[in-house]
Amino acid sequence: MPHLGMSDAAAHSNRFEGSASAHGVVQARDVHGGVHLHQHVPDTPAIVPHQLLGGTRHFVNRSRELSSLGRLVADARSTPAVLPLAVITGTAGVGKTSLALHWAHTIRPHYPGGELYANLRGYAVDSPVAPEKVLGRFLEDLGVPAALVPVERERRESMFRSLLADRRMLIILDNAMDSGQVRPLLPGSAACLTVVTSRDDLSGLVAQQGALRVRLETFPAADAITLLRTATADYRGRDRRADLAELAGLCARLPLALRIAAERAASWPSMPLSELIDDLRDESALWNVLTADEKGGPEAMRSVFEWSYRALPAPAARLFRILGLHPGNEFGLPAVAGMAGVEPSEARARLDTLVSAH
Known part of the structure; x- marks a missing residue:
């Protein structure tokens, strides 16, 4: 909190010291000399938070991504x-959180100051969490009353x-x-x-x-299998590889969908x-099959994609619906512009939005 106090030169006359918010009012009979306002960070106990969630069981591969993340830590030491x-x-269900937590647990020893975790709920049934709310929670977790x-x-x-400077x-x-x-x-x-x-690509x-x-990206076929x-190894006999490959393809090789299908099996x-x-x-019936939560929570494939769709700007959402009518898997910019009834430049901008949102 800000700290207000008289200069030393006026100490013989009277002296006021105290804390107040930026909107506080200070009253005194006589004030001589300067009144100084400066930021004061309160003394806090040495709290070391450990907030990491548990990692995912049966974590598969992602060696290339883990290698890239490992180089980031090495580069940080040299710069x-x-x-x-x-x-x-x-995209939704591709295993972003699983990768982040898996890697975080492997590098924990390098960060003796502890770990802070926050779900910002950018894509959820509730509104995204405001940064100031997360900051307030972090400050309290670090010992600030x-x-x-x-x-x-x-x-x-x-x-x-x-508080994090040292x-x-x-x-x-x-x-x-x-x-x-x-x-x-x-x-x-x-x-x-x-x-x-x-x-989102978080280009900013x-x-x-x-x-x-x-x-x-989605899993390669071998990793999905x-x-x-x-x-399923602890629950079933050895399923045929051809059946597992077809099941993986029907799940679009998305880790979340694969885990839900494995749970059903x-x-x-x-x-x-x-x-x-x-x-x-x-x-x-596909969406109902790929649901691990009967209430349609974050374990339901329908929910995770619906939340992504709801976050789209209206023009991009309309284009997404229109593209669903296209008979093939590939399309060019002129075709998209014609289907949407917009200029190619506008079609490109909407496509960029969809690509950024995966």
């Missing part, structure tokens, strides 16, 4: 003035960065909506590592903060895998 920042992007947490976001940012911490910002939601939560110290996951963080962007086999160990495959071939 101590650069803030290490990684953004993991990709709730009564001393500033009201203004800018001052929360300042206090947060001051600490080596790992910060995970999961499920971000956009770059603007992330920037206020970035530390100022190059000793801290921040990992962000998002369905790459361009302005120099973030390393790691794009996650490995995930299905390892996730494991729940019915005597059911031939061909029956589950037949269910997934029926497009009218």
Whole structure:
């Protein structure tokens, strides 16, 4: 909180010291000399938070992405003035959070100051979490009493960065909506590592903060089959590789869909895998089959894609619906412009939005 006090020269006459918010009022009978206002970061106990969620069981491959992330840590040691920042992007259900947590657990020993984790809910049924709310929670987690947490976001940012200045911490910002939601939560110290996951490309963080962007793609066929086999190994006999390959293809080789399908197969160990495959071939039933939560929560494939769609601007959402009418898997810019009834430049802009949102 700001600290107000008289200059030493006026100490013989009277002296006032105290704390107040930026909007506080100070009254005194006589004030001689200067009144000084400066930022004061309260003394806090040495709290070391450990907020990482548990990693995913049966984590498969991602060796190329893990190698890229590992180089970021190595580069940070050789360039101590650069803030290490990684953004993991990709479509819904592709395993961004799983990768971030898996990697975070492997590098925890390098960050003795602890770990902070926040789900920013950029793509969820609720509204995205405001940065100032996350900052308030982080400050309290670092030992700042709730009564001393500033009201203004800018001052929360300042206090947060001051507290992290001499600490080596790992910060995970999961499920971000956009770059603007992330920037206020970035530390100022190059000793801290921040990992962000998002369905958006977060081009602003790459361009302005120099973030390393790691794009996650769907699994190669071999990795998808490995995930299905390892996730069901304790419950079923050895399913035919051809059936596993077809099941993986019907799940679009998305890790979340594969895990849901594996859970269904494991729940019915005597059911031939061909029956589950037949269910997934029926497009009218596909979304219900790929649901692990009967309430349609984050474990339901329908929900995760619906939340992505709802986040699109109206023009891009309309183009997405129109593209669903196209009979093939590939299309050119002139065809898109003609289908949407817009100029090619506008069609390109809308396509860029869809690509960025994966």
